[in-house]
Amino acid sequence: MRTGSMRVAEVSMPAIRHNVGRIRALTGGVVIAVVKANGYGHSARFAAQAALDGGATMVGVTDLEEALALREAGICGPILCWIHGTNVDFVPAVTEQIEIGVSTLTQLEALAAATIVAGKPAVAQLKIDTGLSRNGASRADWDALFARAAELHRAGTVRVRGIFSHLANAGDEADRAQAAEFDDAIATLRAHGVDPELIHLAASAATITSPHLHYTAVRVGIVIYGLSPVSDKTSAQLGLVPAMTLRSEVIMLRGVPAGTGVSYGFNHVCETATTLALVPMGYADGMPRALNGSGAWVTIAGEPRPIVGRIGMDQFIVDVGPQAGRIKLGDPVVLFGDPERGYPAVEIWAGLMHTINYEIIAGIGSRVLRIAADAEPGTDAEPSTDAGPAAQGAAA
Template identity: 75%
Template structure:
């Protein structure tokens, strides 16, 4: 490893730039790249810089703390955040020029109060619920919210830059019904006297599959990281390149006879004499313990080799079998990466765990060093 770390998530900057440029070319509108949860586990500031270089118009987070951390990291581009606690103080956000997603009148008043105290106008984007039944103003709140937003805009306290919502991805009919509600909200906001510069409804799935849902901006997360939001389409089929390669190395090797039990509980017993390699990555690093005996594999010396025995907090074991004598201590091990380069795709883990690729990458632990890579490695 170039860094000397035993655990590395190598983040391809060219891949992120290419993915964002692909989305921008596909949609022709503004691209908002979501870097919440530490950039879906990729490293928020690493991703933000690469996304902006790829043509992103704005960066987005869930929490205000995440947005402020990006400012502290030197990200000067527009940043939007939209999930707030009831006791939030927006003063630091206003001072840092962070755009606030507002979901109800109470938040709008808190933002206006912060603007008064800071002595600087705030910028907001109004988040509405069109059917996901989650964050965002409900339809019976829209008129009150929009009317008050227009009043505060005329006072110079809050500029409303955009309006947005989130699809439930519950099928085309439901998506179109949500879009119809979104259109109603835009019309109502204009009636209140605000013509929003940005209108965004589509996240990655709709952005890649439904041109009629793109409006004049899209808000992408998983697509920017080069991963597919669809169970039946690969990254390559969507024109995306996975950005994360999760790497470790062999730190111990031992030849064992047939009948040797492996790791806790001996739930794996070697059928023949073989060579076992110890890899210092475990469930504390985001490697699901339930992968035990599930058929997961890694690549060693470019060849697929099975994970055997129970995964520990800090380590797991690979049967390197026929590679004995060809690999030594320090030999790189790739847990997942770009399948076009011969690496296991992260979707193998997701499939075995009956979950989605989002959960796997965002769950990579803090001991794993995120390294920005400006080239490509096999």
């Protein structure tokens, strides 16, 4: 573990386990926990382990590199990945028993060829485009893809375990139209002689709002990290617990007179004499410059205090005002966390920036040390730490 880290993302393993359990209770079916993009910024390894411990059937990532990194990090449970480059080598996927989301006949043939080199069968899930117009097999390609998949399935070369698609979240009418297209794909695959075990269309939003779209599994990301995928419900209202607490510390305190300019451009000038606290995090760590002058705040000594002046690459400034006499160097600064504990919600930043909570947490930088906290949220137990790449914020 690095020592003296000034930037820490404390990741609550119990919170992730709780959130997976909440989704299992809500759906009554299989949960596929998505841990792509370094576990939405939380550490893919931490998120994968906690999700599997919490009852997830498998974890999902975007690509094979992410999947192999999880295997190298010791994650032994089922892994699915579904976006592949034109030169992808599926041999390691077959060797490491990683399930492949297949969108094209070319990918399917490449996977079949990899089984010869690896000397063992592969497992695939067929990815279908039902209207999002991204990756996935178009209706015109279904018959050829399904016929070949069925042939390989019967031969024991490639086991077709599932079929899935992804919603555009364009409203209930659009969701139902996509579901109808998906139903046609399922029926077509069955007509070719393959009855898939895992059938999944709903991601986090539809899992919460549309029980009729749950099928045999749901494939969820943001909710396992305890954040709401819908604008009209908070995490607490959904029974979720935010898993990440983003922390730093006070490294300098400076008393200044009225009229003092703060940071680049002096876009903030102190109206009265005050005390400024320097915090060593910046936009290189995922703290967007768009927060400049937005009204964003952090908590220091348990109280909210405003961020002032422009955010730099490595640091920002807080006006601690009347708290000055109660604050000392090294005091913790919480940038966001669980609002039920009095911390700023990540949705505050997202709202100020006119974006979504997904973008904020996925953008937490590589200098931020990820620490797995095994204590229940709200307790004072020491977190366990990990010195591996995932703990240090490396992409997994």
